[in-house]
Amino acid sequence: MSSDTHVETDETGESGTDTQTATSASESSQIDVSTDSSGPGVETSAGGRVTTSGESHEESQAAWTEYDFDGDAALSVTDLDVYYGDEQAIQSVSMDIPEQSVTALIGPSGCGKSTFLRSLNRMNDRIKSARVEGSVEVDGEEVYQEGVNLVELRKRVGMVFQHPNPFPKSIRENISYGPRKHGEIDTGLLARLLGRDDSDAEEQLVERSLRQAALYDEVKDRLEDNALGLSGGQQQRLCIARCLAVDPEVILMDEPASALDPIATSKIEDLIEDLAEEYTVVIVTHNMQQAARISDQTAVFLTGGELVEYDDTEKIFENPESQRVEDYITGKFG
Numbered sequence: 001m002s003s004d005t006h007v008e009t010d011e012t013g014e015s016g017t018d019t020q021t022a023t024s025a026s027e028s029s030q031i032d033v034s035t036d037s038s039g040p041g042v043e044t045s046a047g048g049r050v051t052t053s054g055e056s057h058e059e060s061q062a063a064w065t066e067y068d069f070d071g072d073a074a075l076s077v078t079d080l081d082v083y084y085g086d087e088q089a090i091q092s093v094s095m096d097i098p099e100q101s102v103t104a105l106i107g108p109s110g111c112g113k114s115t116f117l118r119s120l121n122r123m124n125d126r127i128k129s130a131r132v133e134g135s136v137e138v139d140g141e142e143v144y145q146e147g148v149n150l151v152e153l154r155k156r157v158g159m160v161f162q163h164p165n166p167f168p169k170s171i172r173e174n175i176s177y178g179p180r181k182h183g184e185i186d187t188g189l190l191a192r193l194l195g196r197d198d199s200d201a202e203e204q205l206v207e208r209s210l211r212q213a214a215l216y217d218e219v220k221d222r223l224e225d226n227a228l229g230l231s232g233g234q235q236q237r238l239c240i241a242r243c244l245a246v247d248p249e250v251i252l253m254d255e256p257a258s259a260l261d262p263i264a265t266s267k268i269e270d271l272i273e274d275l276a277e278e279y280t281v282v283i284v285t286h287n288m289q290q291a292a293r294i295s296d297q298t299a300v301f302l303t304g305g306e307l308v309e310y311d312d313t314e315k316i317f318e319n320p321e322s323q324r325v326e327d328y329i330t331g332k333f334g
Contacts, residue, residue, distance in 0.1 A: 064309040064321045065095060067297060074099035074250055074280035075120060080134035082115050082124065082305070089115045090305040092134075102272060102281045104295035104313065106288055108328065112305035113284045117252050120282065121157035122150055139249065155182065158248035162255040164235035166227035166242075171219055174227045174238055175206045178246040205245060213241035214271050233264025237271065244275075251275065253283040257290070269294050288329060292317050300325045 073096035082090035090112045097103050105113040115124065122143060124130040136143040138157060155178075167174050179202075206223065210216035215237045219230070227238055236256060243251060253272070257265040272294050275281055285291050291298055292313060299310040302324055309316060309325045320326045327333055 058323055060306065060308050060322065064311075065299075065307050067095065067310045067312075069096075069098045069297070072099050073097060074139060075282070076135075076137040076140075077120075078135040078137075080116070080119060080132070080136065082112070082119055082133075083131040084127070085129045088305060090119070093305075093307045095299060095307060095310055097280065097282060098297065099280045100276060100278065101296040102276045102283060102294055104291035104298045105282065105284045105301060106286070106291050106298060107301035108303060108333070109286070111301040111303055113299075113301045114254055115305070116301065116307075117254055117282060117284050118159075120250070120252055121154050121159060122148075123154075123159065125150065151182075155246045156248055157250040157252060158243035158246065159252040159254070160236070160239055160243055160256050163259050164232055164239050166230070166235050166238050168226060168228055170224045171210075171227050171230075171238065172202075172206050172223040174242050175209050175245045176202050178242060179205060182246060209241040209245040210238075212244050212275070213237045214267065214274070215241055231264070233260050233267060236260060236264070236268060240268075240271065240275075248279065250280045250282065253281065255284055255286065258286065265290075288317075300328065302328065 075097040077096070078094050080090055080093045081088065093116060105117060107113050118124045119132055120136055120138075120143070122132075124132060132144060134144075138153070142148075143153060167177060169177070207216060207220075210219065215234060218234060219225075219238075227235065230238060236259075240251075240256075256272075257268045260268065269290060272281055272283065276296070283291075283295070295313045297311065298313045298316040300308050300316060300320075300322075302308045309320055309322045311320075316325065317329060320329065
């Protein structure tokens, strides 16, 4: 069975009238939810385990996902289950994600990796049929407790989507939109009349964010131009800069280079490696070579929303514990 749900959300994670009055529909990104744990090529064993055709039948071992690392965890996930209606998309996933590093989530289509990613900043809340059980902590604070400010959460845990979604505004306004919405800068007429004009701060913010996204030198002379005039790769780096402008702790990326050409993809990969020196980056990718190139650790999700193995990237790609993981990496299924 396959179901697709589309939910629109802006950079701040808000939707509805507030966003619509400030931006047009093209300023929003779409979340595509596909649950395909049954259908052609999908098998269910006698024990209820869902597998893809050609996938080995084996019992997963808890030790395969117990990843030990030095330093602190930016994100801690415990017994996470996600459902879309009656269909379970994520099955009892537990993992700690190290701070200031790149964690790659890989696996075949429909295995739940994007659903898991969206669970980390509650983007699944935008989907009416979604139900989440378990715990997600950001720097020790529970994400799913009552009273959590979702706008503040999505500021701390930003997200970059698969397809670039710049606002149909100037490059400058794309960067300053988030901080303006959060009340961190004000350059309006009243602010100028009251002597609280933040134009200098805005200028510094725009330059810093664009430099962090390795885009400033390419656009510094056309900051007032419409962002939709940029190339696809530049638009994606602008979206990353827009995310950085609100000073997140964690950056979630859902296949950020899948729609880009090889040169633009290379720039995004270099940028991700640079960002990991200051931020925690979690990236979903179907490109296993990309995961091997840029990530410090890799989590492998397989059909049925199961986290099968989680370890250093080198270990996952060169000597995985799971036969199913080895079969997936070597292209025997998926």
